[in-house]
Amino acid sequence: MDDGIALLEIQRPPANHFDEALIGRIVDAAFTLDDDPACRVILLGSEGRHFCAGADFGGGDFAADHVAAAERLYRRAVQLFDVRTPIVAAVQGTAVGGGLGLACAADFRVAEPATRFMANFAKLGFHQGFGLSVTLPELIGRQKATDLMLTARRVGGEEAYRIGLADRLAEPGMVRATARALACEIAASAPLAIRSMRATLRGDLAERVRRALDHELAEQKVHWATRDAAEGIAASLARRTPVFTGS
Template sequence: MRRPPANHFDEALIGRIVDAATALDDDPACRVILLASEGRHFCAGADFGGGDFAVDHVAAAERLYRRAAQLFDLRTPIVAAVQGTAVGGGLGLACAADFRVAEAATRFVANFGKLGFHQGFGLSVTLPGLIGTQKATDMLLTARRVGGEEAFRIGLADRLAEPGRVRDTARALALEIAASAPLAVRSMRATLRGDLAARVRQALDHELAEQRVHWATKDSAEGIAASLARRAPVFTGE
């Protein structure tokens, strides 16, 4: 991803990632996909201050989720190198990977509650699948920042890199996986994932339906405005 420093995504960017990954998925020479980004941060999710999401939240999310669902159809393992912050939908993108590599300074943030709307990008399935329902509920309801060390401790990060070595450590993990028998790797992965793709698609439909309701509320307008203004939101339950 090359939209530094925040690397906000939209349907076009996720679509390019999906298309590139699908091409690699069909290449027998590719055994692992490394998902990385330029700049200080991994991905800040949707940009509500500009682009498609600023014009029409629902339409933009609907297009985005249709493409994002295709990430879960891939047969090749994905390793995400997560530097800086993975926030909101950016956290969802990181959780779509099989493995996440972080450093102590990395921050994982499910900030949806502070924006006034339901979580998205399939996090209803992927986040509790990684860290358990209780810890996922903690992250979602508090919207707190989870640092790299805690993320590693609770299973949200699979490797904890030395400072400034996230990309190198992610590549090393990818090479470990690539050294295993590729047919066996894909088979084992498919068995362990089971019906994950179908469950994520079902979750995306539900998440979008909830978001559609919340984006029409005063609280959501306040949460997004406060985030753009870098101030604390004041919610009224309306």
């Protein structure tokens, strides 16, 4: 904590994959900060080259059992939307899949030209998750969100800033500093008013995300049993182009 800004940093470089335990620690820390009058803004960052590559399908809980791991993860992830303190995400490197979902759970995203955002679910062979069905269209509109979802293409920092996925575009190497500067601007305002205004603007976002997560997980359960999902995940791990058959 420094000047009313609390840094929450993921420390699993280089890819900073998450699981239920990591998301749970972020949620618990954020709830604790909600009750700390000294905290006015949360700065969410990651150690190393990349912000977050989402779930690790090559190891850990997700490799062992996609469904059980996702159920545990989503029970915790949805709680991010109940956090009352504004969150600024400093997004360096890549934010991919669930990592994009984590970035979109923040109030603001700060990127640099080299940052890459990617909703890669279609290339993995299964439905999007982490509440992106709600958060991504909220940020960039339904049409652009559909584009990014169905093509699974990478979006660089400059395009992300242009379409509203990133709120600030930092100079190269200045993502964390620029994110902190934005956090300082927010922290300088009246904290009670900030929380009240934020709650009004978000409305029923948390409940909409809860409903979306239920649907996303139901669709993912179906897709994870298909050959296409097995092929998409295997191709991603092998860094090759997947060949889908629609089965």
